[in-house]
Amino acid sequence: MAGIKMVHVPYKGSAPAQQDVIGGRVPLLFDVLFSSMPFVQDKRMKVIALSSPKRAVSNPDIPLIAESVPGFSAVSxxxxxxxxxxxxxxxxxxxxxxxxxxxxxxxxxxxxxxxxEPVGSTSEQYTAQIRQDIDKWAAIVKTAGIKLD
Structure with a gap:
């Protein structure tokens, strides 16, 4: 949405990616907030922005990508x-x-x-959310021309 080009570096989980950011081998990562917070709290990592459509209740001072790129949302x-x-x-x-x-x-x-942020939705609501996410990301993959090797 912002026209930014990045190289995807595949990792088997957050831990090795976090270690590579801390060690300076990669410049940044997209991660879930709860996984990275221990490193943020001990000042080994810094949160740049959240990809959620609204600020986190637990950390309302963290800005959103959507504040610079309107409409951006990538929620896990x-x-x-x-x-x-x-x-x-x-x-x-x-x-x-x-x-x-x-x-x-x-x-x-x-x-x-x-x-x-806990939800506790019904199985029907969660199924609908999964279907909505699949449709959203399928369109993004198609538009961006992403290919799997």
Missing amino acids: AIGIIAPAGLPPALLQKISADIGQVVRSAEVTARMGQLGM
């Missing part, structure tokens, strides 16, 4: 995925139980400390 989500053939009653029970835990005061507080 953590969710529970089950096999397609799971009986609907069991799916509903698991979804309700997980939602209740995620929305509990203890989990909400801990997630907030980590820079995460």
Whole structure:
């Protein structure tokens, strides 16, 4: 969206990428806030901007990419995925139980400390979000001409 060209360096997880940023081998990385915060807090890394559409409740002083590039949004989500053939009653029970835990005061507080914002959506809402994300990123991949080797 901003016309910036970057070289993608594939890593098997955040930890090796974070170490390469700290060690000066790569200049930056896109990472989830909760994973990088320990390095930000001990001043080994600095947050430039968040890719979310709104500022983090836990760190409202961190600017957004969207403040410089209107409309930019790249949000990661953590969710529970089950096999397609799971009986609907069991799916509903698991979804309700997980939602209740995620929305509990203890989990909400801990997630907030980590820079995460709990949702606790239904399985239908999460499925819709996944489909929406697939459509969004498929269009970006096509527009950018990204090819997988």
